[in-house]
Amino acid sequence: MADKILLVVEDRALRQDLAGQLARWGHTPLELDHPADCLEALTRQRPSLVLLDNALEKADALELLRAIRSTEPWCEVIYLVRPDKLERGAQGLEFGASDFLVKPLSPARLGIALKRAQERLALRRELAVLSGRLPEEIPSAADNTTAACLGAVCATRLYETRQRFEQLFNEVPCYILVVDRQFRLTTANRRYREDFGEHIGRHCWEIHTHHDELYATECPVAHTFRDGQSRTYEEVISDRHGEQRYVLTTTAAIRDGAGEIGQVMEMSTDITQIRKLQDHLSSLGLLIGSISHGVKGLLTGLDAGMYSLRSGFQRGDQERVSQGWEVVELMVGRIKRTILDMLYYAKDRDLSLEAVDVADFARQVAFTGLGRARKSGVLFELRLGQDLGRFQVDPNALNPALINLVENAVDACVEETRRETHRVIFTVSREDDVVVFDVQDNGVGMDDHTQENMFTLFFTSKGSAGTGLGLFIAHDTVQQHGGSITVDSEPGYGTHFHVRIPVRPRLGARARAAAEGNQAPAEERD
Amino acid sequence: MPKKILIIDDEIHILTYLRHVFEDNGYQTATASNGEEGYEVMKREKPDLITLDLQMPKEGGTKFYQKFRKDEECKNIPIIVVTGQDSPHRSLNPGKVAAIVSKPFEPEDLIRLVQGAIGQP
Numbered sequence: 001m002a003d004k005i006l007l008v009v010e011d012r013a014l015r016q017d018l019a020g021q022l023a024r025w026g027h028t029p030l031e032l033d034h035p036a037d038c039l040e041a042l043t044r045q046r047p048s049l050v051l052l053d054n055a056l057e058k059a060d061a062l063e064l065l066r067a068i069r070s071t072e073p074w075c076e077v078i079y080l081v082r083p084d085k086l087e088r089g090a091q092g093l094e095f096g097a098s099d100f101l102v103k104p105l106s107p108a109r110l111g112i113a114l115k116r117a118q119e120r121l122a123l124r125r126e127l128a129v130l131s132g133r134l135p136e137e138i139p140s141a142a143d144n145t146t147a148a149c150l151g152a153v154c155a156t157r158l159y160e161t162r163q164r165f166e167q168l169f170n171e172v173p174c175y176i177l178v179v180d181r182q183f184r185l186t187t188a189n190r191r192y193r194e195d196f197g198e199h200i201g202r203h204c205w206e207i208h209t210h211h212d213e214l215y216a217t218e219c220p221v222a223h224t225f226r227d228g229q230s231r232t233y234e235e236v237i238s239d240r241h242g243e244q245r246y247v248l249t250t251t252a253a254i255r256d257g258a259g260e261i262g263q264v265m266e267m268s269t270d271i272t273q274i275r276k277l278q279d280h281l282s283s284l285g286l287l288i289g290s291i292s293h294g295v296k297g298l299l300t301g302l303d304a305g306m307y308s309l310r311s312g313f314q315r316g317d318q319e320r321v322s323q324g325w326e327v328v329e330l331m332v333g334r335i336k337r338t339i340l341d342m343l344y345y346a347k348d349r350d351l352s353l354e355a356v357d358v359a360d361f362a363r364q365v366a367f368t369g370l371g372r373a374r375k376s377g378v379l380f381e382l383r384l385g386q387d388l389g390r391f392q393v394d395p396n397a398l399n400p401a402l403i404n405l406v407e408n409a410v411d412a413c414v415e416e417t418r419r420e421t422h423r424v425i426f427t428v429s430r431e432d433d434v435v436v437f438d439v440q441d442n443g444v445g446m447d448d449h450t451q452e453n454m455f456t457l458f459f460t461s462k463g464s465a466g467t468g469l470g471l472f473i474a475h476d477t478v479q480q481h482g483g484s485i486t487v488d489s490e491p492g493y494g495t496h497f498h499v500r501i502p503v504r505p506r507l508g509a510r511a512r513a514a515a516e517g518n519q520a521p522a523e524e525r526d
Numbered sequence: 527m528p529k530k531i532l533i534i535d536d537e538i539h540i541l542t543y544l545r546h547v548f549e550d551n552g553y554q555t556a557t558a559s560n561g562e563e564g565y566e567v568m569k570r571e572k573p574d575l576i577t578l579d580l581q582m583p584k585e586g587g588t589k590f591y592q593k594f595r596k597d598e599e600c601k602n603i604p605i606i607v608v609t610g611q612d613s614p615h616r617s618l619n620p621g622k623v624a625a626i627v628s629k630p631f632e633p634e635d636l637i638r639l640v641q642g643a644i645g646q647p
Contacts (some may be wrong), residue, residue: 303633
């Protein structure tokens with residue numbers, strides 16, 4: 001690369017030699033009449049390199065060197081000394097020259113010195129770009145403080161970069177965590193820690209799921225450890241408040257210097273809101289789909305009645321008229337009910353709380369369960385605890401929810417074929433301010449996958465016999481009452497549903513708003 | 527002798543409706559409320575045309591149709607499927623049925639289809 005090179009050399013022969021040589025190499029040599037002009041030339045011409053001869057009479061070469069350094073610290077200076085004045089070369093370096101050359105100068109040695117100076121210049125330009133500074137701000141490599149400056153620049157840049165990445169890592173609108181080969185959480189961003197808690201050091205399968213260690217070996221993270229390929233999957237995890245979050249997770253392998261996968265990063269996006277919206281939309285779609293056949297039948301029935309009426313009138317056939325009228329009445333009634341049902345399910349139902357006798361409530365649930373169990377040859381047992389008292393619930397919502405659990409238990413028994421006797425035990429007890437319903441069966445039981453997903457809309461383990469609505473609605477209803485459902489199940493051994501309903505529901509905002517509009521509970525009216 | 531139409535539908539009001547529509551247009555009718563009964567009536571009455579509902583308790587229209595297709599004596603009787611199902615094509619071979627009518631339907635349209643299949647009564 002061509003450079004402007006300032007020659008501060010009094011010896012005219014040497015200067016002309018140098019200028020000729022430099023021009024042949026494509027550089028632009030700048031010659032001075034007087035060495036003292038050199039500072040002015042520096043600022044005006046901005047050469048990138050100075051060849052400064054030690055043997056000056058009109059000026060003190062070392063002083064000049066010091067001045068050059070302070071005026072243009074980024075300029076490369078090559079100091080020229082006589083072979084008998086080698087110590088001057090060392091002095092030159094001390095005063096800030098980047099290199100020194102011993103006269104007489106051979107083109108080869110000059111060329112090497114220039115090349116090294118150019119490399120240093122290039123390095124500084126690069127450093128300037130990296131550090132966001134002007135090249136002039138980067139001190140010459142020969143400066144005594146160069147190493148320190150470079151170090152400081154690098155450290156600052158490193159610190160800034162690190163801070164920026166840390167900020168990105170923490171603020172990025174998703175959850176990022178890193179697990180090691182033992183599936184232990186080693187790093188998590190702030191968003192994750194805020195929503196899910198401090199879990200560093202714990203196994204990932206302990207934190208969010210009730211998976212066991214065995215599951216971890218088959219999870220997408222394990223696959224990424226095995227083949228380095230990224231995986232994307234959707235899962236439901238519980239946050240620190242026990243709320244379920246739907247997340248879309250992508251895994252990525254993190255390799256160490258040797259290319260080995262030491263860690264896997266998981267990046268999860270919270271899609272709970274989207275899922276909830278989808279659930280609502282699809283439940284509406286499902287509802288419309290499931291009633292569409294019925295509605296068409298009703299409309300045809302209405303047509304049938306109208307036809308009888310019309311043709312009856314035309315023919316003066318009184319019997320046909322009254323027959324038609326009956327059909328119209330019947331169909332209008334059915335259409336009304338269907339539409340009301342549809343509206344009832346399509347809308348978020350507000351609880352209509354009343355004080356209900358727990359034992360009576362339990363008997364009603366058991367009565368329906370018993371009917372189903374008898375038909376299927378399953379033994380059904382109701383165990384009522386002492387002093388169950390009353391609780392504040394919406395029986396029209398909670399009753400079907402519990403019946404759903406009981407009927408599921410019977411279904412699970414029917415499906416189980418190895419045992420001779422199948423039994424469903426429905427136990428109701430009271431623990432302080434909580435009414436506890438336990439539904440235990442010795443049916444087929446559920447695998448982890450089923451347990452994990454059973455409260456999800458449209459998830460069914462019953463094939464075409466299930467709609468995937470029952471447990472979803474049951475779970476929703478219990479939650480609306482401020483209660484909880486947990487499940488303990490093992491394939492081949494049976495299932496135990498454990499439902500806890502507070503005597504007075506700790507209502508969510510939605511239910512509270514609705515309850516405030518309701519009349520005072522019966523218990524308080526007495 | 528007017529042509530005879532066998533109506534297979536589990537819903538009594540629709541059965542009566544179709545019977546009225548066909549009889550008012552001069553056709554004779556026979557009725558059955560499920561696939562099994564429909565098959566018996568078909569074998570006994572040898573109708574000129576059959577209208578078939580698909581979704582019925584006991585034995586549905588699809589099962590009736592499968593049996594009907596194998597019946598050497600009756601398999602060429604034109605069938606009109608009258609259904610509230612969204613995609614009845616999935617359970618039938620639509621090329622082999624005379625028509626598929628969606629519930630609810632206009633009586634005139636149905637009569638036109640019947641006339642197209644078997645002509646005037």
